[in-house]
Amino acid sequence: MSRRAGRRRGSAFIFVLATVVGLVALLAGLASSQRTDIRAASARSQALRSKLLIDSAVARALAELSIIEEGAPTLLSDEWAQLGTQGDQDFVVGRDRFRMQIVDASSQIDLNAAPREQLERLPMTTEQIDSLLDWRTTETTPLAEGAKDDFYNALSTPYNTALRNFETLDEILLVRGFTAKRFYEPQTDVQTSVVLVSGSQDEQPSLSDLFLIHTGGPNLNDQGAAKTDANTGNIQVPGIPPAVALAIQGARPITTYSQMLNLPGVNTQVAEAILNNLAPNANPRQAGKINLNTATEAVLNSVPEMPADAAQSILSRQSTGFTALGELTSIPGLTGPALAAVADYFLVHSDTYLVRVLAQVGGKRTAAEILVRVEGGLPRVLQRWTPPDEDPRIRWNWQDETTSEVVLKEDSQ
Amino acid sequence: MRRSAFTLLELLVAAIIAVMVIAGSGLAYESAITTQARHAARVEQQNRITKLEDRLTTLLQSAVLPIENENPAGYFILNALSGSTTQSGQRLVFSAFGDRVRWDALRSDEDFETQNQRYGTLGGLAEVELGTETIGEGTPQEGLLVRSQRPADGDPTQGGEQEVLSADVTSLEFEFYDGANWITEWDTQTQTTKRLPAAVRVTYLLDGEDQNRILVVRLPESDVTLENPLTTDGGDE
Numbered sequence: 001m002s003r004r005a006g007r008r009r010g011s012a013f014i015f016v017l018a019t020v021v022g023l024v025a026l027l028a029g030l031a032s033s034q035r036t037d038i039r040a041a042s043a044r045s046q047a048l049r050s051k052l053l054i055d056s057a058v059a060r061a062l063a064e065l066s067i068i069e070e071g072a073p074t075l076l077s078d079e080w081a082q083l084g085t086q087g088d089q090d091f092v093v094g095r096d097r098f099r100m101q102i103v104d105a106s107s108q109i110d111l112n113a114a115p116r117e118q119l120e121r122l123p124m125t126t127e128q129i130d131s132l133l134d135w136r137t138t139e140t141t142p143l144a145e146g147a148k149d150d151f152y153n154a155l156s157t158p159y160n161t162a163l164r165n166f167e168t169l170d171e172i173l174l175v176r177g178f179t180a181k182r183f184y185e186p187q188t189d190v191q192t193s194v195v196l197v198s199g200s201q202d203e204q205p206s207l208s209d210l211f212l213i214h215t216g217g218p219n220l221n222d223q224g225a226a227k228t229d230a231n232t233g234n235i236q237v238p239g240i241p242p243a244v245a246l247a248i249q250g251a252r253p254i255t256t257y258s259q260m261l262n263l264p265g266v267n268t269q270v271a272e273a274i275l276n277n278l279a280p281n282a283n284p285r286q287a288g289k290i291n292l293n294t295a296t297e298a299v300l301n302s303v304p305e306m307p308a309d310a311a312q313s314i315l316s317r318q319s320t321g322f323t324a325l326g327e328l329t330s331i332p333g334l335t336g337p338a339l340a341a342v343a344d345y346f347l348v349h350s351d352t353y354l355v356r357v358l359a360q361v362g363g364k365r366t367a368a369e370i371l372v373r374v375e376g377g378l379p380r381v382l383q384r385w386t387p388p389d390e391d392p393r394i395r396w397n398w399q400d401e402t403t404s405e406v407v408l409k410e411d412s413q
Numbered sequence: 414m415r416r417s418a419f420t421l422l423e424l425l426v427a428a429i430i431a432v433m434v435i436a437g438s439g440l441a442y443e444s445a446i447t448t449q450a451r452h453a454a455r456v457e458q459q460n461r462i463t464k465l466e467d468r469l470t471t472l473l474q475s476a477v478l479p480i481e482n483e484n485p486a487g488y489f490i491l492n493a494l495s496g497s498t499t500q501s502g503q504r505l506v507f508s509a510f511g512d513r514v515r516w517d518a519l520r521s522d523e524d525f526e527t528q529n530q531r532y533g534t535l536g537g538l539a540e541v542e543l544g545t546e547t548i549g550e551g552t553p554q555e556g557l558l559v560r561s562q563r564p565a566d567g568d569p570t571q572g573g574e575q576e577v578l579s580a581d582v583t584s585l586e587f588e589f590y591d592g593a594n595w596i597t598e599w600d601t602q603t604q605t606t607k608r609l610p611a612a613v614r615v616t617y618l619l620d621g622e623d624q625n626r627i628l629v630v631r632l633p634e635s636d637v638t639l640e641n642p643l644t645t646d647g648g649d650e
Contacts, residue, residue, distance in 0.1 A: 026445055
């Protein structure tokens with residue numbers, strides 16, 4: 001082969017090579033651009049799927065809450081409480097899945113209702129207690145370690161004191177002394193006057209585990225009918241002797257059960273009749289009360305003057321449940337003044353629930369908490385928020401792995 | 414022996430083929446580059462629109478009214494500021510809730526005052542306003558603007574910080590579904606019981622386009638339904 005022929009063939013090779021390199025570069029550029037687009041589309045798709053999963057869980061929860069029997073006491077054995085087996089069940093939707101749990105809001109302490117005596121039993125500093133009370137009360141002079149406008153107006157990002165009830169749970173992060181870490185994680189450096197949960201200091205709950213908002217329920221007797229307001233009319237209720245009825249009328253205005261239970265002539269049977277049938281006000285809804293049937297150990301122990309043994313007895317009775325407030329009198333140790341001291345904290349009918357949802361799309365988890373109120377058999381979403389931690393399984397006391405699954409839709413792929 | 418060589422004809426044919434291949438490749442390359450650039454521009458535009466609509470949806474879906482009807486920090490009002498409607502569009506102000514607490518604050522050991530300085534305010538109801546007008550005396554800005562203030566202070570006309578959500582939006586209008594019809598007014602301050610619309614229809618125009626775009630957002634916290642429309646609520650409409 002001559003040298004010139006070889007050079008010609010070499011030129012052709014270089015030409016072909018250059019063309020191929022050009023085409024490959026073009027394709028690589030296109031592929032890179034497409035990959036970025038696909039990643040963005042995939043991330044958006046995941047976010048949308050997570051949102052749809054949470055919406056599905058909420059719809060499922062609302063359906064369950066809509067069939068609660070009106071007037072029936074709120075029990076841990078109710079179907080709503082079993083839905084999702086307290087977060088241990090996977091609901092499978094194609095390739096994705098979600099876990100859920102419905103919690104009675106009245107199983108926790110209402111941020112707007114807890115009095116100082118109850119707050120002092122919680123892992124809170126005096127500065128936090130005073131500031132919390134200052135935030136929600138209308139007085140303009142702060143408590144000793146509290147804060148009003150003078151303090152909040154002097155902050156780098158200033159604002160005014162609410163001087164009214166908390167509207168959202170995380171509003172507490174606007175209150176002096178409450179940083180996110182101090183609210184959402186256990187305050188292990190603050191000693192409590194009582195042991196809230198049996199166990200070590202590390203096992204004590206965080207403030208976010210104890211508090212909720214807009215809790216309460218209808219003021220009903222054991223027949224599911226409205227209780228009689230002790231402040232109006234003649235009190236002709238079976239079980240309440242005329243002398244006690246007269247004493248109640250004489251003690252008006254009645255604002256608490258404690259007033260009625262401390263009247264002369266009120267024994268255990270009469271106390272049961274009062275708690276079952278009378279109300280200390282005309283409000284059809286008792287806001288901020290704790291449900292005897294669903295309260296946690298820590299919440300029961302937070303009630304001022306609650307004997308520890310009585311709290312344990314209430315916990316052990318929760319499996320069968322209290323059908324009326326008067327059954328509180330059957331708890332050993334809760335008679336006379338002890339009963340009068342705690343009765344005003346409780347109810348047995350709740351109307352507000354917290355729905356916890358954890359959606360999983362691919363490897364990404366998205367959590368949501370939704371507050372729902374059931375009125376007249378109709379559930380309504382009051383608020384929804386995203387928990388501070390991406391994976392709240394520990395805070396919600398859920399197992400890492402589920403124990404069962406319900407396939408709502410098979411994976412078609 | 415005579416050395417073999419290409420004839421003139423062979424060279425011409427080879428040259429023509431080479432020119433055709435090069436020209437074809439060049440044209441194909443140019444076409445591919447143009448198509449790619451056009452596609453990238455379209456994708457970029459679509460991404461901007463998607464991002465805008467996702468953000469608008471998230472903001473509108475965070476609308477919430479206080480459980481206590483008397484709480485002045487909760488509202489949902491179109492054109493809260495008297496005379497604020499301009500040729501360029503309207504402004505919608507509402508109380509909002511649901512933001513996640515920032516993760517760095519969750520891990521911070523700093524005290525309350527230091528965190529207020531570092532992160533600003535956290536928690537509670539916020540006030541959000543969507544519109545195309547600059548509020549206050551700052552440098553005028555153009556586009557879809559979002560004003561946010563935390564905590565909501567009961568004054569729906571001002572306060573907080575304003576930022577540009579999209580500089581491409583040239584006009585903006587809102588309509589509200591009251592359970593029966595789409596209506597053009599909504600003001601919780603005139604309602605006996607404050608209620609959110611079941612859905613909001615946002616009509617907006619992008620710079621360089623001659624047709625409006627429409628986004629419909631359902632408000633999950635609304636109790637307005639076909640069975641429970643606004644008009645049955647004691648004449649609130």
